[in-house]
Amino acid sequence: MTPLQDRTLFRFFRDVLRHSVTGSLRYHLWMGSLTFLMALGTYAYLIQLNKGLGVTGMSDYVSWGLYISNFTFLVGIAAASVMLVLPAYILHDVDFSKAVLIGEGLAVTALLMCLAFVTVDMGGPHRLWHMIPKIGYFNWPQSMLTWDVIVLNGYLALNLLIPFYILFSHYRGRSPKKALYVPFIMFSVFWAVSIHLATAFLYAGLPSRPYWNNALLGPRFLASAFAGGPALMILILHFIKQNTDFPIAEETIRKLALIVTVAAQINLVMLGSELFKEFYAPTHHSQSATYLFFGLKGHKPLVPIIWTAILLNVFATLLFTFHRTRNNKPILLVSCTLLFAAIYLEKGMGLVVPGFIPSPLGEIVDYFPTWIEIAVTIGIWALGFFVFTLLVKAAIAIEKEYETHHRSEPH
Amino acid sequence: MSRTKAFLFGQTAEHQPPEEYTYPLLPPPQSTQAASASPSSTSACAAPSSCGCQPPKPTAVDTPYKALLKADLQEAEPADGISRREMLQHLLIGVAATAAVASGCSENLEKGSLNWEEYFKKNYRVMTAQERTDTVQRLERLAQMRNEKKPSIQTKNAIPGVLYGYAFNISKCKGYMDCVEACIKENNLDRKSGMQYIRMFEIEKGKFNVNLDHADGTYHHEVPAAGHVYMGTQCFQCENPPCVAVCPVGATWKEDDGIVVIDYDWCIGCRYCQSACPYWARRFNWHEPVVPNTEVNPIQHYLGNRKRKKGVMEKCTFCIQRSRDGKLPACAEACPTGARVFGNLLDPNSEIRYVLANKKVFRLKEDLGTEPKFWYFMD
Known part of the structure; x- marks a missing residue:
């Protein structure tokens, strides 16, 4: 270990790097497998770069697919970290202080994945500099993008x-100054809401696509994110608790479960409201929802996906709602997994793809992702797991060392 | 008069290029005999004579830009009024020339420096007149180096006092699709994917509605079919275009004559505009587009029918390269039934104004407030 007085920024990064390259055999196997999947994704992406986006299942009819679906979902995961930050720093809820670093690591990871998904979806990724203000042409504030x-x-x-x-x-053995970082945290809380609303408005601002052009889209994005994000956090915290001696209070997981419960219930209320609007008095604008839930003119590829998502969603929300099932750890882990999967299916493929069907001229063309899209998607998820593992491993090591030396000091 | 639209279907297969482009013997640069257009032929050159990398003929050197190329390839001669851009070019070409000794192929290096300048050029909207001229020269030279038919790329601006509008007579259209064929040829549309700006719909009489719920956009039989009407769509050049607002990089905009255009070299291919268009008017280049050299229309406009590349958006521009020259768009000229009316909305004596004043016209999805400049009417 570097002595405290020699701990410079350079050594910080050097020690972080050392933490990331040392570990158990299981750790190396895990990182090795992720590297393999990333290589596979890179290979598929190189084919796409070379031949064009035509190697994906997308077309002029369904012009956004798996990539943008994943992007939309992951913006929600990033935004959900606010559910840890808010109680930890602002409500001085000490229970969350350990988990919050992990939450922020998750936000960083989800955002990197978002940027990766957007980049692989571009027809001209090498022209992305056109977006840099002043140098390029940044069409702000007109474009929601x-x-x-x-x-x-x-x-x-x-x-x-x-x-x-x-x-x-903490690495330098100091207590961080609250006056320096709490204002930024306050700021990030508002900012988290804005990232998911801006992403929702990207869709909701298109009158050409009635399925998205809907005032409930933004709030529903937030509700589903605040259910799915913390559900993933519970799974991660549980895994860390089981596999390291990083202290995570059981209370943290219990409170997170409560957050998931409320958000999942609100999400279901909104789903009910949407279904009522689309199907009580169906109009021409309900065709996308009809395509999604029941199929249109014999085309029904998304029907099994959306009903699986709804069943999982309702079932998981019920498990969260009852105290007995929520407070039972193994059942809680199952319901978190089910809810996460449900929201991934519903908000990913269930939101983006039906918005394009039928086309504005009434034509129905289905979308099926190709192996290239699936491989690139798996590669980016592997990248996410890889980055998250690195961030969390380093953070835990630094925090544990700080704890052993400064046990008496408050956070 | 009965025809089928078989030409469209036969055509795509016929012009399908081989998967791999091979150039065992390239014709000289100015020839138009090359079998097909290649996006990038980067064959390694051992000797200049065997790869066609010959210096351009001095007679072709007439502009300051080309003078610089000549300076590199022959002997340096002073060019007056050297700008910073040209200095950079000198420098690049100088570096390139040094390397040329090793590789023995200066044309690849010239191509590299042209592509470099093309990559860093500005959005067409903010280019100066000189920058526009420069990029056109680069594009024309690059086309020549790819052994394509030499294009003549215009940068003609909107004519003051002109606002283009279009009207479509549903009673007259018989679904022959001559408009579609003319559009493909005029606008150098990708033959490989069979791209079409114009969509033709066949609708059973009595089932007509503005949502096109019972419209068949894939009909393939002899027309006109009894008991059916035909209706074409294309870009409606909205006065309030939603596609323009959403573009994150301002690569698409409405010109003063009302035509919504795209800077193909500025588009990043995010396809947000395609989602925003309520009329399904935009087309994306999912692959490298292919137009056989013999079929390239060389009369081009920077914002119109010039060569596109993979990963960018394109759309109907009311044939900007024709309409700004006072001609009808190719579709209107090709229509054998007189169903297509095109003209200047600001000219009270134009045919389009007559239609708007005397026919019962309607537009698609007026509730969206996009104000299309494309009207439908019936006699």
Whole structure:
């Protein structure tokens, strides 16, 4: 270990790097498998770069597919980290203070994955510099996509800056100054809501696609994110608790479960409201929903997906709602997994693809992702797991060392 | 008069190029005999004579830009008024020339420096007149180096006092699709994917509605079929275009004559505009587009029918390269039934104004407030 007085920024990064390359055989196997999957994704992406986006299942009819579905879902996961930050820093709920660093790591990871998914979806990724203000032509404030670029990158910066400051202070054996970082945390709380609203407005601002052009889309994005994100956090915290001696209070998981419960219930209320609007008095604008839930003119590829998602969603929400099932750890883990899967299916393929069907001229063309899209998607998820593992491993090591030396000091 | 639209279906298969482009013997640069257009032929050159990398003939050197190329390839001669851009070019070409000794192929290096300048050029909207001229020269030279038919790319601006509008007579259209064929040829549309800007719909009489619920956009039989009407769609050049607002990089905009255009070299291919268009008017290049060299229409406009590349959006521009020259768009000219009316909305004596004043016209999805400049009417 580097002596405390020699701990510079350079040594911080050197020690972080050392933490990331040392570990058990299981750790190396895990990182090795992820590297293999990333290589597979890279291979598929190179084919796509070379031949064009025509190697995907997308077409002029369904012009966004698996990539943008994953992007939309992951913005929600990034935004959900606010559900840990808010109680930990602002309500001074000490229970969350350990989990919050992990939450911020998850936000950073989800944002990197978002940026990766957007980049692989571009027809001209090498022309992305056209978006840089002043040098290029940044069509702000007209284009919602430019708003999304601002809020996502801003949120990424905030979620890198805050944990970096706390970890670097702890690394140097110091207590971080609240006056320095709490204002940024307050800011990040509002910012988190804005990233998911901006992403929802990207869709909701298109009158050409009645399925998305819906005032409930933004709130529903938030509700589903605040259910799915913390559900994933519970699974991660449980895994960390089981596999390391990083102290995570059982209370943290219990409170997170409560957050998931409320958000999942609100999400179901909104789903019911949407279904009522689409199917009580169906109009021409209900065709996309009809395509999604029941199929249209014999085309029904998404029907099994959406009903699986709804059943899982309702079942998981019920398990969360009853105290007995929520407080039972093995059942809680199952319901978290089911809910996460349900929201991934519903918000991914269930939101983006039916918005394009039928086309504005009434034509129905289905969308099926190709192996290239699936391989690239798996590669980006592997990248996410890889980055998250690195971030969390380093954070835990630094925090544990700080704890052993400064046990008496409050956070 | 009965025809089928078989030409469209036969055509795509016929012009399908081989999967791999091979150039055992390239014709000289100015020839138009090459079998097909290649996106990038990067064959390694051992000797200049065997790969066609000959210096351009001095007679072709007439502009300052080309003078610089000549300076590199022959002997340096002073060019007056050297700008910073040209200095950079000198530098690049100088570096390139040094490497040329090793590789023995200066044409690849010239191509590299042209592509470099093309990559860093500005959005067409903010280019100066000189920058526009420069990029056109680069594009024309690059086409020549790819052994394509030499294009003549215009940068003609909107004519003051002109606002283009279009009207479509549903009673007259018989679904022959001559408009579609003319559009493909005029606008150098990708033959490989069978891209079409115009969609033709066949609708059973009595089932007509503005949502096109019972419209068949894939009919393939002799027309006109009894008991059916035909209706074409294309880009409606909205006065309030939703596609323009959403573009994150301002690569698409409405010109002063009302035509919504795309800077193909500025588009990043995010396809947000395609989602925003309520009329399904935009087409994406999912693959490298292919137009056989013999079929390339060389009369082009920077914002119109010039060569596109994979990963960018394109759309109907009311044939900007024709309409700004006072001609009808190819579709209107090709229509054998007189169903297509095109003209200047600001000219009170134009045919389009007559139609708007005297026919019962309607537009698609007026509730969206996009204000299309494309009207339908019936006699």
